[in-house]
Amino acid sequence: MEYVIEMLNITKEFPGIVANDNITLQLKKGEIHALLGENGAGKSTLMNVLFGLYQPEKGHIRIRGQEVEITNPNIANDLGIGMVHQHFMLVEPFTVTQNIILGKEPKTKTGRIDIKRAEKEIRELSDRYGLKVDPTAKIRDISVGMQQRVEILKTLYRGAEVLIFDEPTAVLTPQEINELMDIMRSLVKEGKSIILITHKLKEILQVADRCTIIRRGKGIGTVNVSETTESELASLMVGREVNFKVDKQPAKPKQTVLKINNLHVRDKRKVDMVKGLDLEVRAGEIVGIAGVDGNGQSELIEAITGLTRVQSGQILLNDQDITNKSPRKITESGLGHIPQDRHKFGLVLDYSVGENMVLQTYYKEPFSKRGILNLKEIYRYAKKMISAYDVRTPDAYTKARSLSGGNQQKAIIGREVDRSPDLLIAAQPTRGLDVGAIEFIHKKLVEERDKGRAVLLISFELDEILDVSDRIAVMFDGKVVADVKPEETNEQELGLLMAGSELQKAGEGK
Amino acid sequence: MTTNHKRSAILIPIISVLLGIIAGAIIMLVSGYNPITGYSALFRGAFGDAYAIGETIRRTTPYILSGLAVAFAFRASLFNIGAEGQVIVGWLTAVWIGISVDAPMIIHLPLAILGAAIAGAIWGFIPGLLKAKLGVHEVIVTIMMNYIALFSTNEIIRNVLTDHKTTTESIKDSASMSSEWLSSMTYYSRLHYGILLALFVAVIIWFIIERTTLGFEIKAVGFNPHASRYAGMNVSKNIILAMVISGALGGLAGAMEGLGTYGNISVMSGFSNIGFDGIAVALLGANTPLGVILAALLFGSLKEGANEMPTGAGVPTELVDIIIALIIFFVASSYIIRWALLRYQGRKAK
Numbered sequence: 056m057e058y059v060i061e062m063l064n065i066t067k068e069f070p071g072i073v074a075n076d077n078i079t080l081q082l083k084k085g086e087i088h089a090l091l092g093e094n095g096a097g098k099s100t101l102m103n104v105l106f107g108l109y110q111p112e113k114g115h116i117r118i119r120g121q122e123v124e125i126t127n128p129n130i131a132n133d134l135g136i137g138m139v140h141q142h143f144m145l146v147e148p149f150t151v152t153q154n155i156i157l158g159k160e161p162k163t164k165t166g167r168i169d170i171k172r173a174e175k176e177i178r179e180l181s182d183r184y185g186l187k188v189d190p191t192a193k194i195r196d197i198s199v200g201m202q203q204r205v206e207i208l209k210t211l212y213r214g215a216e217v218l219i220f221d222e223p224t225a226v227l228t229p230q231e232i233n234e235l236m237d238i239m240r241s242l243v244k245e246g247k248s249i250i251l252i253t254h255k256l257k258e259i260l261q262v263a264d265r266c267t268i269i270r271r272g273k274g275i276g277t278v279n280v281s282e283t284t285e286s287e288l289a290s291l292m293v294g295r296e297v298n299f300k301v302d303k304q305p306a307k308p309k310q311t312v313l314k315i316n317n318l319h320v321r322d323k324r325k326v327d328m329v330k331g332l333d334l335e336v337r338a339g340e341i342v343g344i345a346g347v348d349g350n351g352q353s354e355l356i357e358a359i360t361g362l363t364r365v366q367s368g369q370i371l372l373n374d375q376d377i378t379n380k381s382p383r384k385i386t387e388s389g390l391g392h393i394p395q396d397r398h399k400f401g402l403v404l405d406y407s408v409g410e411n412m413v414l415q416t417y418y419k420e421p422f423s424k425r426g427i428l429n430l431k432e433i434y435r436y437a438k439k440m441i442s443a444y445d446v447r448t449p450d451a452y453t454k455a456r457s458l459s460g461g462n463q464q465k466a467i468i469g470r471e472v473d474r475s476p477d478l479l480i481a482a483q484p485t486r487g488l489d490v491g492a493i494e495f496i497h498k499k500l501v502e503e504r505d506k507g508r509a510v511l512l513i514s515f516e517l518d519e520i521l522d523v524s525d526r527i528a529v530m531f532d533g534k535v536v537a538d539v540k541p542e543e544t545n546e547q548e549l550g551l552l553m554a555g556s557e558l559q560k561a562g563e564g565k
Numbered sequence: 566m567t568t569n570h571k572r573s574a575i576l577i578p579i580i581s582v583l584l585g586i587i588a589g590a591i592i593m594l595v596s597g598y599n600p601i602t603g604y605s606a607l608f609r610g611a612f613g614d615a616y617a618i619g620e621t622i623r624r625t626t627p628y629i630l631s632g633l634a635v636a637f638a639f640r641a642s643l644f645n646i647g648a649e650g651q652v653i654v655g656w657l658t659a660v661w662i663g664i665s666v667d668a669p670m671i672i673h674l675p676l677a678i679l680g681a682a683i684a685g686a687i688w689g690f691i692p693g694l695l696k697a698k699l700g701v702h703e704v705i706v707t708i709m710m711n712y713i714a715l716f717s718t719n720e721i722i723r724n725v726l727t728d729h730k731t732t733t734e735s736i737k738d739s740a741s742m743s744s745e746w747l748s749s750m751t752y753y754s755r756l757h758y759g760i761l762l763a764l765f766v767a768v769i770i771w772f773i774i775e776r777t778t779l780g781f782e783i784k785a786v787g788f789n790p791h792a793s794r795y796a797g798m799n800v801s802k803n804i805i806l807a808m809v810i811s812g813a814l815g816g817l818a819g820a821m822e823g824l825g826t827y828g829n830i831s832v833m834s835g836f837s838n839i840g841f842d843g844i845a846v847a848l849l850g851a852n853t854p855l856g857v858i859l860a861a862l863l864f865g866s867l868k869e870g871a872n873e874m875p876t877g878a879g880v881p882t883e884l885v886d887i888i889i890a891l892i893i894f895f896v897a898s899s900y901i902i903r904w905a906l907l908r909y910q911g912r913k914a915k
């Protein structure tokens with residue numbers, strides 16, 4: 056059997072936790088190998104070991120049969136290993152070409168950077184794998200999906216034979232996901248090998264050849280994808296049966312909690328993004344906002360939460376006008392917010408998990424009194440929350456930075472839900488979460504609804520919107536263009552609505 | 566990571582200092598001095614007798630406060646280069662009040678100290694306000710504020726406090742921090758009560774940073790302003806507040822000189838350097854109050870011991886400046902040391 060990469064009996068420990076416990080992963084040449092595991096199971100850690108970012112305590116790595124020691128990413132690059140990080144590492148004002156050649160610039164005879172040659176090479180690479188990247192475009196002008204392809208090109212340009220993708224689809228729209236799948240297929244057709252980390256089982260079934268499963272740092276085994284099913288994968292990974300359907304009774308909506316009238320919001324570049332939006336969310340219902348990214352969803356959330364100024368229009372929370380109030384005022388009027396970008400807004404990464412748990416409430420009793428913190432109370436509360444929301448962390452004093460992505464998300468969700476806000480805004484709440492955790496979060500959202508809270512859910516995943524919402528508001532070009540019931544629609548129809556087709560049918564121009 | 570982190574937080578400054586001392590020894594050797602006699606003279610100069618110890622502590626006192634000033638702003642991710650100017654206006658204000666007010670000590674001394682703190686606070690408030698409201702970088706504004714402080718202070722000494730003289734008269738006894746008791750205990754050094762105040766302030770600053778909602782907000786804003794805003798904190802207010810407190814600490818450092826060591830203020834041809842050295846003290850002390858106290862003591866002893874080197878070992882004072890500069894260099898490049906430590910630990914773990 057020909058393996059390009061063999062990671063044998065890898066053990067990697069962090070203080071208080073064994074992130075990888077004797078894990079073996081063997082990658083065949085030309086295969087797409089999925090790596091599946093719960094949040095905090097140790098997937099990213101294992102890949103960081105392969106990429107030379109961490110040194111394992113035990114174990115060997117063999118590349119094409121040769122035993123190697125990968126002490127830093129440069130060595131990994133030289134060995135033909137490339138990594139597409141979840142958080143892109145690109146220089147915004149630079150062009151695609153400049154970003155790709157950074158650190159490996161081709162020179163002309165006179166010693167100048169040979170941009171023309173680089174552009175040509177990159178265009179060839181891009182065509183060969185069907186990436187459709189424009190080498191002269193500036194990074195800040197291209198979409199997230201395109202930026203990811205630039206990252207892929209970067210690894211290819213450096214001669215990568217093995218590509219590691221750490222949750223590449225978490226930031227993509229459904230359309231972009233399909234395209235990425237095609238790109239992966241064409242990569243392996245050209246003889247590359249791929250390790251793919253994802254929490255979406257459908258994607259594994261769609262593209263992967265084999266799948267290695269890890270649970271709490273231990274390898275559970277490797278299965279052939281053609282011989283398995285979604286539910287088998289899920290139960291192997293979580294260690295119990297997973298319920299994919301959301302259990303819930305029909306909603307019993309009561310009084311209006313959130314009311315938005317004719318809202319107009321601009322983004323940072325002063326472009327109108329929300330253009331006369333009306334929306335109403337009532338107590339005891341979950342309203343899902345469906346829409347293609349960039350149709351004003353982010354601006355809408357930032358306007359409601361007070362992070363962006365509203366140009367005109369009115370936002371009422373419990374009949375109180377909260378338009379352009381400060382975030383603290385709005386929070387105190389009864390708003391909870393699970394932000395879309397957890398690293399930018401959701402957490403202070405250099406604060407401990409405990410400190411992050413009280414990020415919204417530190418100034419209130421019992422966490423502080425007359426401006427003096429009560430650390431004992433803070434950490435007691437944090438410990439309670441950590442177990443209630445199953446946040447996997449060595450302890451409450453650990454920095455949020457060192458938690459796995461999914462566990463960071465669970466900490467934020469716990470913090471926001473536990474305050475029992477009248478209105479809970481959940482923006483992509485399950486992004487990056489494993490199926491077990493998704494089940495848990497969906498249950499929490501329904502529970503909050505049943506307690507009589509209003510829930511506003513924003514998600515790019517139509518599955519999630521259809522499963523969880525009681526009512527779906529479709530957003531297109533800064534407006535709510537349709538209001539539908541999940542049981543009376545389907546993905547197809549939603550997709551059309553999200554593309555603005557309803558608007559055309561009705562013949563209303565902008 | 567956490568235990569490792571703590572260990573390297575302590576190891577790195579120690580290694581930096583050692584490297585600086587070794588580099589200093591090499592330079593002494595190369596220039597034909599005996600590093601052992603050189604360093605023993607330095608040590609004698611700083612700790613040789615009660616007088617030397619008293620003077621060392623006296624020198625340490627303003628460094629503690631200016632180090633705290635810079636460290637506190639650093640916690641909010643602000644680089645307060647303006648500690649120097651804040652020291653100068655604090656010094657001037659303290660002396661001014663010390664000369665011109667008539668009151669019993671119990672009112673006069675606190676008033677002079679408070680005046681110095683407020684003057685420094687105003688000097689911090691302006692760059693804080695400009696940063697918070699207009700986004701003007703604090704480094705640029707504080708550098709300007711340093712020059713404004715220096716030249717207007719000289720002007721006030723010449724034309725307001727005196728009649729074209731270069732030194733003011735001495736402050737009244739009721740505003741003086743000098744201590745018969747401390748002084749006689751240290752063989753009539755200029756040691757004064759200021760050290761007690763500095764240590765007390767260090768404890769208060771520790772408390773503010775670690776135990777209050779104010780410190781919680783300031784650190785959060787320093788780490789991640791977006792998340793702080795999301796969490797309802799007023800980012801502008803915290804930036805201004807951090808600069809105001811930082812400035813007040815700088816002003817207090819000035820009061821140490823004005824009310825303790827000198828009892829007056831003279832026209833300065835250049836900066837006092839107490840504020841600038843505070844930057845190095847804060848860096849070396851890893852921006853924590855305890856670290857700042859230790860780093861200030863190191864700076865105080867090096868500066869004080871330097872006096873003994875020319876007479877005791879024939880080594881020029883400039884060399885001591887070079888050693889201090891080297892230590893700062895190694896601290897500033899501590900990331901190289903951190904990298905080396907990590908490599909070493911990585912290899913040991915195998």
Ligand SMILES: Nc1ncnc2c1ncn2[C@@H]1O[C@H](COP(=O)(O)OP(=O)(O)OP(=O)(O)O)[C@@H](O)[C@H]1O
Pocket residue numbers: 069070072073074092093094095096097098099100101447448449457458459460461462487566
């Ligand atoms: N630098 C670090 N310091 C300390 N602990 C860490 C560090 N990095 C990861 N961990 C811990 O190791 C465990 C595995 O984390 P890892 O990021 O590999 O999980 P993951 O499988 O990628 O999860 P997710 O799906 O949520 O991204 C977690 O418990 C995490 O808290």
Ligand SMILES: [Mg+2]
Pocket residue numbers: 098099100459460
């Ligand atoms: Mg991960």
